[in-house]
Amino acid sequence: MSWIEKDAAALTDALAAGEVTSVELTQAHLDRIAAVDGGERGVHAFLHVDAEGALTQAAESDARRAAGTPLSALDGVPIAVKDVLATTGLPTTCGSKILEGWVPPYDATVVARLKAAGLPILGKTNMDEFAMGSSTEHSAYGPTRNPWDLDRIPGGSGGGSAAAVASYEAPLALGTDTGGSIRQPGAVTGTVGVKPTYGAVSRYGLVALANSLDQVGPVTRTVLDSALLHEVIAGHDPRDSTSIDQPVPDVVAAARQGAAGDLTGVKVGVIAELAGEGWQDGVMARFRESVDAMVAAGAEVVEVSCPSFVHAMAAYYLILPAEASSNLAKFDAMRYGLRVLPEGVDSPSAEEVMRATRDAGFGDEVKRRIILGTYALSSGYYDAYYGQAQKVRTLISRDFEAAFEQVDVLLSPTAPTTAFKLGEKLDDPLAMYLNDLATIPANLAGVPGISVPCGLAEEDGLPVGLQILAPALADDRVYRVGAAAETLLTKALGGPLLDRAPTLTETGAGA
Amino acid sequence: MSATAADLMAYDAALAAYDPALGLEVHVELNTATKMFCGCPTGFGAEPNTQVCPTCLGLPGAMPVVNRVGVESAIRIGLALNCSIAEWCRFARKNYFYPDMPKNFQTSQYDEPIAFDGWMDVVVPAPEGSDAEDEVFRVEIERAHMEEDTGKSTHIGETGRIHGADYSLVDYNRAGIPLIEIVTKPIRGAGERAPEVARAYVQQLRDLIVALGVSEARMDQGNLRADVNLSLAPSGSDVLGTRTETKNVNSFRSVERAVRYEVQRHAAVLSSGGAILQETRHWHEDTGITTSGREKSDAEDYRYFPEPDLVPVAPSREWVEELRATLPENPTAKRARLQAAWGYSDLEMRDVVGAGALPLVEETVEAGASPQSARKWWLSELARRANDTGVDLVDLGVTPAQVAGVQALVDAGTINDKLARQVFDGLLAGEGSPEEIVEKRGLAVVSDDGALGAAVDKAIEANPDVAEKIRGGKVAAAGALIGAVMKEMRGQADAGRVRELILEKLPVVE
Numbered sequence A: 001m002s003w004i005e006k007d008a009a010a011l012t013d014a015l016a017a018g019e020v021t022s023v024e025l026t027q028a029h030l031d032r033i034a035a036v037d038g039g040e041r042g043v044h045a046f047l048h049v050d051a052e053g054a055l056t057q058a059a060e061s062d063a064r065r066a067a068g069t070p071l072s073a074l075d076g077v078p079i080a081v082k083d084v085l086a087t088t089g090l091p092t093t094c095g096s097k098i099l100e101g102w103v104p105p106y107d108a109t110v111v112a113r114l115k116a117a118g119l120p121i122l123g124k125t126n127m128d129e130f131a132m133g134s135s136t137e138h139s140a141y142g143p144t145r146n147p148w149d150l151d152r153i154p155g156g157s158g159g160g161s162a163a164a165v166a167s168y169e170a171p172l173a174l175g176t177d178t179g180g181s182i183r184q185p186g187a188v189t190g191t192v193g194v195k196p197t198y199g200a201v202s203r204y205g206l207v208a209l210a211n212s213l214d215q216v217g218p219v220t221r222t223v224l225d226s227a228l229l230h231e232v233i234a235g236h237d238p239r240d241s242t243s244i245d246q247p248v249p250d251v252v253a254a255a256r257q258g259a260a261g262d263l264t265g266v267k268v269g270v271i272a273e274l275a276g277e278g279w280q281d282g283v284m285a286r287f288r289e290s291v292d293a294m295v296a297a298g299a300e301v302v303e304v305s306c307p308s309f310v311h312a313m314a315a316y317y318l319i320l321p322a323e324a325s326s327n328l329a330k331f332d333a334m335r336y337g338l339r340v341l342p343e344g345v346d347s348p349s350a351e352e353v354m355r356a357t358r359d360a361g362f363g364d365e366v367k368r369r370i371i372l373g374t375y376a377l378s379s380g381y382y383d384a385y386y387g388q389a390q391k392v393r394t395l396i397s398r399d400f401e402a403a404f405e406q407v408d409v410l411l412s413p414t415a416p417t418t419a420f421k422l423g424e425k426l427d428d429p430l431a432m433y434l435n436d437l438a439t440i441p442a443n444l445a446g447v448p449g450i451s452v453p454c455g456l457a458e459e460d461g462l463p464v465g466l467q468i469l470a471p472a473l474a475d476d477r478v479y480r481v482g483a484a485a486e487t488l489l490t491k492a493l494g495g496p497l498l499d500r501a502p503t504l505t506e507t508g509a510g511a
Numbered sequence B: 001m002s003a004t005a006a007d008l009m010a011y012d013a014a015l016a017a018y019d020p021a022l023g024l025e026v027h028v029e030l031n032t033a034t035k036m037f038c039g040c041p042t043g044f045g046a047e048p049n050t051q052v053c054p055t056c057l058g059l060p061g062a063m064p065v066v067n068r069v070g071v072e073s074a075i076r077i078g079l080a081l082n083c084s085i086a087e088w089c090r091f092a093r094k095n096y097f098y099p100d101m102p103k104n105f106q107t108s109q110y111d112e113p114i115a116f117d118g119w120m121d122v123v124v125p126a127p128e129g130s131d132a133e134d135e136v137f138r139v140e141i142e143r144a145h146m147e148e149d150t151g152k153s154t155h156i157g158e159t160g161r162i163h164g165a166d167y168s169l170v171d172y173n174r175a176g177i178p179l180i181e182i183v184t185k186p187i188r189g190a191g192e193r194a195p196e197v198a199r200a201y202v203q204q205l206r207d208l209i210v211a212l213g214v215s216e217a218r219m220d221q222g223n224l225r226a227d228v229n230l231s232l233a234p235s236g237s238d239v240l241g242t243r244t245e246t247k248n249v250n251s252f253r254s255v256e257r258a259v260r261y262e263v264q265r266h267a268a269v270l271s272s273g274g275a276i277l278q279e280t281r282h283w284h285e286d287t288g289i290t291t292s293g294r295e296k297s298d299a300e301d302y303r304y305f306p307e308p309d310l311v312p313v314a315p316s317r318e319w320v321e322e323l324r325a326t327l328p329e330n331p332t333a334k335r336a337r338l339q340a341a342w343g344y345s346d347l348e349m350r351d352v353v354g355a356g357a358l359p360l361v362e363e364t365v366e367a368g369a370s371p372q373s374a375r376k377w378w379l380s381e382l383a384r385r386a387n388d389t390g391v392d393l394v395d396l397g398v399t400p401a402q403v404a405g406v407q408a409l410v411d412a413g414t415i416n417d418k419l420a421r422q423v424f425d426g427l428l429a430g431e432g433s434p435e436e437i438v439e440k441r442g443l444a445v446v447s448d449d450g451a452l453g454a455a456v457d458k459a460i461e462a463n464p465d466v467a468e469k470i471r472g473g474k475v476a477a478a479g480a481l482i483g484a485v486m487k488e489m490r491g492q493a494d495a496g497r498v499r500e501l502i503l504e505k506l507p508v509v510e
């Protein structure tokens, strides 16, 4: 097995044992990126690769390791970062033309924490523009391809991070999850993705899509790797007043405990509302098998009803655009980013430049949501739309509270379908939005969730994800049950799901 | 674009036909060390765009954090205005595009202000020359809320305004500085005294802010900004008329003048069958008129919604009570106390208050000057200069400590009142402390007998007839000789010593 195929936990052991250096690991991943990411049929997980910076950080890591002063267990393990997180000296475009060429003068708190823990940053990963989408097709820089089938979407908005990890371009990646942007790409690429409790990880430096829903989280190939990364990035940040000022639960211990595969005494609930019409048969089949495997491992299962979840999608598509429309107002060509002068206008006014820039710089999906959000907040409509949506949000939180009185965790498939074809739903926003049906409620209520690979759908041979949700602040429970499910499912599958992915042919130069 | 005056109705006629309703929105820039939502310093006068960070520049990804001192100041202002303090309130985004607003929304408060439902008893001085009592007028406070300031645009071009500018520069040092906006309920029933009520309210509010120590509260520097809303209703009608909001009112005097002007303008429009346009108007200090700004209406939609990046502010009742205990003395009680302590007559006190000089006189007395001398300098010499330059007394640029310093020099005999005026010239010209100015300008009174004696001899020689009169017992005639000596010494002679010398040299012949 080559270095790039090893998971991060194995790499930390190898680094500690002196079997490999961080420079070698980093170079191996850079070579992999160069081999499979670029070209017409490349994965295109990266928008920007920082080979020089990553190798410099790797050399520093090796020096620390030699001096016996590593910064953390993950010191020297390279990572990819979603392009929505501010990185000093590295472009941060959010997948948008309007931020082309912008280089932040500061690091997002999570990025600063990666650096403080010694993880070399390989580059910035592709995403739907401003994280608006479920397929990464809304990136202004072209879509990312799913390594399982290059004609299919890798999920979104964090398709880049998931595809990078699935195609062995990076052992670890950071994603952000507003309505499923970590978990749904995880499901359709056969990787692990975690959305922590809202406030568990700082949002400072995360270019906000919807501030009250966004959360940064790990994208990895194993549950333990996610826990190791979670430990690095989580914890209170005085720069983010919505971040939780409490000790981080011991997620690594929880993941190690869960890996034994014993679920004795654990009560799991299957969400009744997340099934039925529109749910792919192969997805439901793998999901039911997963539940059966958990029961066989000692879990007690009940069906739980969360009646308000049927309104989650509607509420989400009012709250998100409302917040986004205001967040995106700052892109006005005055201080940074793209500036477009209107054609045929002599000495245009600031307002004319703003209009021309926003017209040229934002893609259709972004414009669609700005219009939607502006409308939802307008006087006379606010109560009927934004106000009602907030009430639905409260009801969804109550559904979760009631459910977690009965069970320890809730289960559902992560996404209703497997990866669809590139272009298939691009002109049908509503069909696209339905991908997030199962993931949105967790964002509306702020609870943590994980997606774990649970097999391939019969009809198309593509990965299916199992979603596990826990109460707010119980992130450790997500890892414990997630790791148990991973152990059980890996055993049932006879090995990691990703081992079944087709081998990528080399396509030439990377991003 | 030159501003032209509108048709006006005579003030008395306007008041005979209409009842004015006032509304005042005052923005107070707090003197916190750091900005409302980031750690940037707030000092005035720094190089443009040097007191900025990702948060106050609105860079993608940056987040706000509430300044606790800002909240504390807001609560203290609210308490001093007899407001209720919210147990729980949120910030809200006020969305609109403008280049000097980094995020294109202002973080403010909307339907959940930190302080609400208060009042202030405003003492409106009786008209000059009348022997009526001062009138106490209760102004109801609707709310006081927290928000952030915007950046500052400078339009470069012939007009200095955005229209016709060649280009504009924006300084974001001011962006994010904490503001408290204090909004009155409609003030009705002031009648013809509406302009004075408006002025007295702003003036008294400023005194209160200064006493709280939460702001420099200088109108000329924009620490305190008043927007004046005015509408007229036909006399006796309960319905409020359409209002205008006048901005750029930068002194107490302008508050009064702007209200008066708008009363007359509204009356002229309404009486000729016209309708008042709901709009923002700009006050022009130089010409004393208002001109139309951008059209504004309640239809302008700021799409307020709760700021999702900030957690609610929930001041504990214990904290609120702690802050209540730090409030300064009630202004009305304080005025009575000071009048008694200073031994001022009612008229003297009224003049001091009317001139907005109460805190100035108080500080001057605290700095060591006698109450009468403090009043004298502020209300005569300095008030005249403020009036000449069209600024409020507080904004003149002379501090109470300096006035006390000048008076100390007078008391010590170093200078006399006449020379003191030249010291004030020096202070306004920024020439240093009173002592330094006396030194540099060579203003000290001469009491040296040698120099004075020579000047006295010269005066006697030049005025033999006057000398004769004095010798003959008409001591009062000495005044003419003193005048001559003073002229010779360019005012710098110690008049008392000169008199003594004259009488010594010209003993009365029995």
Ligand SMILES: [Zn+2]
Binding pocket: B035, B038, B039, B040, B051, B052, B053, B054, B055, B056, B057, B176
């Ligand atoms: Zn700042």
